[in-house]
Amino acid sequence: MDIVNNKRSADLFSKAQNTIPGGVNSPVRAFKSVGGTPLFIKSAKGAYITDEDNKSYLELINSWGPMILGHAHPAILEAVQGAVNNSLSFGAPTSKEIDIAELICSMVPSIEKVRMVNSGTEATMSAIRVARGFTGKDKFIKIEGCYHGHGDAFLIAAGSGAVTMGVPNSPGVTEGTAKDTLLAPYNDVDKIEQLISENKDEIAALIIEPVPGNMGLVLPTNDYLKKLREICTREGIILIFDEVMTGFRLAKGGAQEVFDVIPDMTTLGKIIGGGMPVGAYGGKAELMDYVAPAGPVYQAGTLSGNPVAMAAGLAMLHHLNDNPSVYTDLAAKGKKLVTGIQAALDRKNLPYKVTLLGSMVCLFFTDKEVNNFADAQTTNTEKFGKFFHAMLDNGVYLPPSQYESWFMSQALTDENLDEIIAAVNASLDSIEA
Numbered sequence: 001m002d003i004v005n006n007k008r009s010a011d012l013f014s015k016a017q018n019t020i021p022g023g024v025n026s027p028v029r030a031f032k033s034v035g036g037t038p039l040f041i042k043s044a045k046g047a048y049i050t051d052e053d054n055k056s057y058l059e060l061i062n063s064w065g066p067m068i069l070g071h072a073h074p075a076i077l078e079a080v081q082g083a084v085n086n087s088l089s090f091g092a093p094t095s096k097e098i099d100i101a102e103l104i105c106s107m108v109p110s111i112e113k114v115r116m117v118n119s120g121t122e123a124t125m126s127a128i129r130v131a132r133g134f135t136g137k138d139k140f141i142k143i144e145g146c147y148h149g150h151g152d153a154f155l156i157a158a159g160s161g162a163v164t165m166g167v168p169n170s171p172g173v174t175e176g177t178a179k180d181t182l183l184a185p186y187n188d189v190d191k192i193e194q195l196i197s198e199n200k201d202e203i204a205a206l207i208i209e210p211v212p213g214n215m216g217l218v219l220p221t222n223d224y225l226k227k228l229r230e231i232c233t234r235e236g237i238i239l240i241f242d243e244v245m246t247g248f249r250l251a252k253g254g255a256q257e258v259f260d261v262i263p264d265m266t267t268l269g270k271i272i273g274g275g276m277p278v279g280a281y282g283g284k285a286e287l288m289d290y291v292a293p294a295g296p297v298y299q300a301g302t303l304s305g306n307p308v309a310m311a312a313g314l315a316m317l318h319h320l321n322d323n324p325s326v327y328t329d330l331a332a333k334g335k336k337l338v339t340g341i342q343a344a345l346d347r348k349n350l351p352y353k354v355t356l357l358g359s360m361v362c363l364f365f366t367d368k369e370v371n372n373f374a375d376a377q378t379t380n381t382e383k384f385g386k387f388f389h390a391m392l393d394n395g396v397y398l399p400p401s402q403y404e405s406w407f408m409s410q411a412l413t414d415e416n417l418d419e420i421i422a423a424v425n426a427s428l429d430s431i432e433a
């Protein structure tokens with residue numbers, strides 16, 4: 001990266017490291033996997049983000065999903081500005097919390113009751129606690145490469161060779177915690193059956209990103225999700241769809257609507273707050289009535305249901321619910337972008353795999369199918385890093401990691417898409433020169 005042209009970001013990054021671990025408040029922002037200096041952002045509007053050096057980029061991060069309508073959407077800003085005048089927090093119930101709960105239950109019909117929290121991490125931690133409390137069982141199945149936030153029980157990876165019992169992949173996660181997290185590869189039903197027979201009547205839940213977007217974007221094959229539903233029903237295992245990323249993104253009812261598979265519980269985040277810190281978990285009333293104060297499973301939050309955050313979330317969800325054309329528009333934009341990317345790669349004769357679902361996109365440099373995390377790990381991440389920086393030089397800001405989905409926004413115009421495709425062509429020319 002050209003440090004001179006990004007002087008202010010470079011200075012800020014160096015200053016940030018004195019008082020913030022690694023200079024950032026969430027690791028992927030640091031550009032570690034692609035190298036170089038992260039851009040410090042000053043503002044954003046529509047499809048563009050502007051950094052501290054006053055350079056603007058077309059962007060495909062959109063705050064990792066929430067800005068599905070583009071940045072600084074008037075309907076959401078107005079709702080927030082209206083709410084702010086009534087004070088920022090009460091620590092007491094408000095009518096807006098009922099409004100958003102009713103709207104979520106109508107958009108995602110498998111959710112009969114819902115509890116608001118402040119992040120996706122809180123949502124998944126709480127959902128697992130409810131599943132364990134309800135079933136009286138400790139173990140749960142997690143899919144390798146799926147990300148469910150930074151709760152201890154989820155920070156478990158397979159390591160080399162398939163292991164039945166997880167090993168922690170972060171210091172600070174105890175082996176005691178890790179031993180209750182069972183791992184299976186995505187798109188592999190046999191492994192799930194094996195785990196179940198080895199841990200008969202000990203498994204509370206199976207949690208999965210129905211369409212994983214945290215190992216790059218990987219799609220389900222061969223009725224995988226339907227089979228998981230059948231197995232969980234047969235075994236009395238609570239099926240939790242972590243739709244923090246896919247919820248309100250793939251359709252107003254999320255991946256469960258797209259694939260017509262009904263989970264017992266769902267976790268939500270990202271879009272649900274319209275850019276404010278919000279998460280939620282919900283599901284069958286019988287399960288959710290286990291949550292305090294209705295039931296014995298404790299979960300609380302001083303700022304949960306925060307009135308300003310609820311105003312932003314409500315404005316976002318109302319907009320999506322009232323304008324179903326958002327999803328058809330976004331799907332058309334996705335198709336156009338991917339068609340352009342494929343033509344560019346074909347022109348260079350490069351091996352690649354592009355995945356697309358609605359407005360989620362991913363480009364892997366590989367000649368193999370990518371159906372699970374192990375496949376994703378064999379792709380050429382070094383080439384991705386070069387491509388990322390070339391795109392930045394060409395004015396397009398992609399997620400700074402191979403293992404992230406790209407998120408499109410409604411603010412991208414046809415002309416913007418042509419610009420991005422031109423940037424892909426120019427970037428491939430420069431890295432393949």
Ligand SMILES: *Cc1c(COP(=O)(O)O)cnc(C)c1O
Pocket residue numbers: 118119120121122124147148149150209214242243244245269270279
């Ligand atoms: C982002 C994400 C989370 C974590 O949400 P945070 O708000 O970052 O805590 C959990 N699950 C999935 C699928 C995610 O994409």
